Amino acid sequence: MFRHCVMFKWADDASDEAKAAVAAGLDELAKMDCVGSFKHGADAGLRDDNYDYVAVGDFDSIAAYRTYATDPGHLEMIANVIRPAISSRVAVQYHYDG
Numbered sequence: 831m832f833r834h835c836v837m838f839k840w841a842d843d844a845s846d847e848a849k850a851a852v853a854a855g856l857d858e859l860a861k862m863d864c865v866g867s868f869k870h871g872a873d874a875g876l877r878d879d880n881y882d883y884v885a886v887g888d889f890d891s892i893a894a895y896r897t898y899a900t901d902p903g904h905l906e907m908i909a910n911v912i913r914p915a916i917s918s919r920v921a922v923q924y925h926y927d928g
Contacts, residue, residue: 831866831888831889831890831925831926831927831928832888832889832890832891832892832894832895832923832924832925832926833886833887833888833889833923833924833925833926834885834886834887834888834889834895834898834899834921834922834923835884835885835886835921835922835923836884836885836919836920836921837881837882837883837884837919837920837921838852838881838882838883838884838912838915838916838918838919839881839882839916839917839918839919840882840883840915840916840917841914841915841916841917842917844915844916848911848914848915849883849915851911851915852883852911852912852915852916853870855907855911855912856868856870856885857870858903858907859887859898859903859904859907860887862897862898862901862904864889864894864895864897864898864901865887865888865889865894865898866887866888866889866890866894867887867888868885868886868887868888869885869886870883870884870885870886871883871884881918881920888928895923
């Protein structure tokens with residue numbers, strides 16, 4: 831199995847509507863055939879230095895992840911919905927035994 835984790839810090843001027851649009855867009859990405867499992871949500875607020883939002887997607891293979899990562903709808907959502915709402919992003923991908 832292959833996992834993709836991405837975390838966002840909201841931009842100072844990100845509205846509640848922009849944040850909701852990110853969540854809605856992630857819900858749509860989760861419906862892609864190449865995605866095995868996809869969860870996302872806001873940080874629990876236990877530490878001030880945490881990122882604000884996380885998305886975790888599980889894929890059957892690197893090839894399935896690459897299909898997701900290069901999908902035109904995914905790239906459009908990043909450009910038009912996510913990037914305008916965030917100040918920073920970090921990500922990691924790794925293999926795991928599922």
